[in-house]
Amino acid sequence: MSPPMTPGRARNAAATRTAILEAARKRFAHEGYDQTGVREIASDAGVDAALISRYFGGKEELFSEVLSCAPNIAEFLDGDRDSFGERVAQMLAVEPMREEKFELFLIMLRSASSPKAAEAIRRHSHDAFYQPLETWLGGDDAAVRARLLSCVMMGATMNRVIYEDYLLDGQQRQELCEALARTLDNYVSGPV
Amino acid sequence: MSPPMTPGRARNAAATRTAILEAARKRFAHEGYDQTGVREIASDAGVDAALISRYFGGKEELFSEVLSCAPNIAEFLDGDRDSFGERVAQMLAVEPMREEKFELFLIMLRSASSPKAAEAIRRHSHDAFYQPLETWLGGDDAAVRARLLSCVMMGATMNRVIYEDYLLDGQQRQELCEALARTLDNYVSGPV
């Protein structure tokens, strides 16, 4: 006990805020908005639940804040254009779902059914997903192609959410991945 | 007051059961498992909430029962094989979402995030969706192609759930529909 341990939590507002945000992001991604209680978030963050209301105003505002801070689509748009389908399909069908890249998708899919969260999701996914994607795609039908890409990506994520990794073995997942990659690249490259 | 109105509800167990089931199906499809309360279902059905527990055992069992009774994929597998993509894409992108055909999808998507409902969904969607679809597709990679079809169908539904019909106008939805049809038919017809 070399450093004189303070009994309560260290008094550091910024760190506390961040801890809450981190814990909330994981909870919302793994359980969804409704299934996550402020007490659970607080417990994960090692914080009293009352601080959530104090710092963010309430659960709903915390959720919006989490969406704003979550990593967005940009990561995939940065890379090589020709390998977009391959990279995304790998994430969707092969890589373990615990990856952080998944988190924004998971938050959206698992929380979209909650009216309290829905509006925030609509707004944020437009700004952080469709808008950049459309710009990146370019062309007259960018909006439609963006929607098509979104359909495949969301659907694939949804399937894994529902079935985890049951039903398909490694070989089949590889085939799935390749087919997804082809479909995605088809939407990326050409006019539909 | 020609017929001597009974003050309470008509005493007809079968009709009451059906009324509850109907009301529950609509509520679960529109609001999801978590957002739907037994009191709301009962109110819609013109029934006392206690009867839900009496007739079905509880909300969870009622949900399973609703899934069992909901219309499944069979409708689309009956029709002409060549027009499968066209028919499904029409439903996914063009037809109004209030259609009953959508209900099973909506129930699944809106309730999948609830642990209580998830297991029932997994079981039922396998029996009423994947299994028939795989059989209908045939071939060695039927499982993978079924999954691909599912991804597109679920993703398209999810997009409409989140965005309703915003963002895309009629013309764009038509383009979306055609592209979806091509993709679906591609998965139906060929080895991936």
Next chain:
DNA sequence: GGGCCATGTCATCAGTTGGTGACTTCTAGG
């Protein structure tokens, strides 16, 4: 008609949720 069971109604419970305000404790600045 009388008994009896199925059906429906009601009051209420126990658990959980998000949120609030009063309180304590620590730390910075004078």
Next chain:
DNA sequence: CCTAGAAGTCACCAACTGATGACATGGCCC
């Protein structure tokens, strides 16, 4: 050292949820 305010703790509330058991009532069979 002492005060003021920020940071954290605690007890508690009001609302809601699913569920249950006691009770009322209708209709059928003997």
